[in-house]
Amino acid sequence: MRPGNFMTTGIGSLPYTDPKEAVDFVLAHVDVPFWPQLPRRGFLENMYAQFSEMMPCAAVNSAAGTMWMDTKADNAAAMVSVLNAYMEGSSARFQISPDHAASLPEFLGRRHSLSRFPFIKGQVTGPISFGLQVCDQGKRPVLYDDMAFDAAVKTLALKAKWQAEKLAGANRNAILFVDEPFLSAMGSAYVHVESARVVECLDEVFSLIPCLKAVHCCGNTDWPLIMRTRADIISLDAYNYGESFILYAKEIKAFLERGGIISWGIIPASKDALKESAASLSSRLDALMRKLSSKGISMETIRERSMLTPSCGTGSLDVATSERIFELLGEVAGGMR
Numbered sequence: 001m002r003p004g005n006f007m008t009t010g011i012g013s014l015p016y017t018d019p020k021e022a023v024d025f026v027l028a029h030v031d032v033p034f035w036p037q038l039p040r041r042g043f044l045e046n047m048y049a050q051f052s053e054m055m056p057c058a059a060v061n062s063a064a065g066t067m068w069m070d071t072k073a074d075n076a077a078a079m080v081s082v083l084n085a086y087m088e089g090s091s092a093r094f095q096i097s098p099d100h101a102a103s104l105p106e107f108l109g110r111r112h113s114l115s116r117f118p119f120i121k122g123q124v125t126g127p128i129s130f131g132l133q134v135c136d137q138g139k140r141p142v143l144y145d146d147m148a149f150d151a152a153v154k155t156l157a158l159k160a161k162w163q164a165e166k167l168a169g170a171n172r173n174a175i176l177f178v179d180e181p182f183l184s185a186m187g188s189a190y191v192h193v194e195s196a197r198v199v200e201c202l203d204e205v206f207s208l209i210p211c212l213k214a215v216h217c218c219g220n221t222d223w224p225l226i227m228r229t230r231a232d233i234i235s236l237d238a239y240n241y242g243e244s245f246i247l248y249a250k251e252i253k254a255f256l257e258r259g260g261i262i263s264w265g266i267i268p269a270s271k272d273a274l275k276e277s278a279a280s281l282s283s284r285l286d287a288l289m290r291k292l293s294s295k296g297i298s299m300e301t302i303r304e305r306s307m308l309t310p311s312c313g314t315g316s317l318d319v320a321t322s323e324r325i326f327e328l329l330g331e332v333a334g335g336m337r
Helices: 019-029 076-088 103-108 127-133 146-170 181-185 195-206 223-227 238-257 271-275 278-293 299-304 319-336
Strands: 058-061 066-069 120-125 174-179 212-217 233-236 261-267 306-310
Touching (some): 019 103, 019 319, 076 146, 120 146, 127 146, 127 181, 127 195, 146 174, 146 195, 174 233, 195 223, 223 233, 233 238, 233 306, 238 261, 238 278, 261 278, 261 319, 278 299, 299 306, 306 319
Parallel strands (some): 120 174, 233 261
Antiparallel strands (some): 058 066
């Protein structure tokens, strides 16, 4: 079973601080419920700090709102422990605590409600974005420290596995999004990472995820590269970058033929949403789909293999704007069906 036919979900963050309120909102507004990240509760729900527990070298000062990788400390034993756990696929020690994800236990506690949905969704920070955004004590991105970065990738994989297993306990049809905003830096003069390394790192995380796997990037990136990974779903900011995405019709066709899903982030996760209507956004999406179809992919296939989301998380917005974005999401999905 695969999602499609314009099923809706969210990317991750919401602007609430109360986990119950956030989960109630999710259950009422999307077809595929997700546990919401709540960055306004504090720094531990920042997308990088959120998955740092049990990660060798990770140092977090939540009061100061800072995180870094202390690569000069003696982390040898912790690194060996992570490597062994990864090789064994043993994720039990790599839970995500309520301090780091307050809505997750609230979400999982709604087992009866969650079982009624066709799918449920979780998310984890992707290895490339983590490696580029989290630095060592010398302000150097940890991506360029082979040992510390390897431990980070494996820890993220183990946390993804732990999470996917918990989600499967509430609904056997789980989806896990790997959030990679900084894949948009690929090809930049300031970012030096080989394409093969990107695929290797993503697939290293995917290899432990026992459910449907997605990559989300809210910028423009090398989409054919992402389609070479084990991802089942490609999630993009279609509002701003849909035209760039559909340039790769040949690769998209091959991706869809192997069972892939496109998750169109057609609702802008910004104040721009307040200038749009369901009709204007539906028209925008329909135009993208028709252009893609004109390049040799049947419209029926595109429709069957499409999900809808906001273009990114809404955690940085005010509550009213975020709620309007999800209202538009539901309206666009209803119109497209």
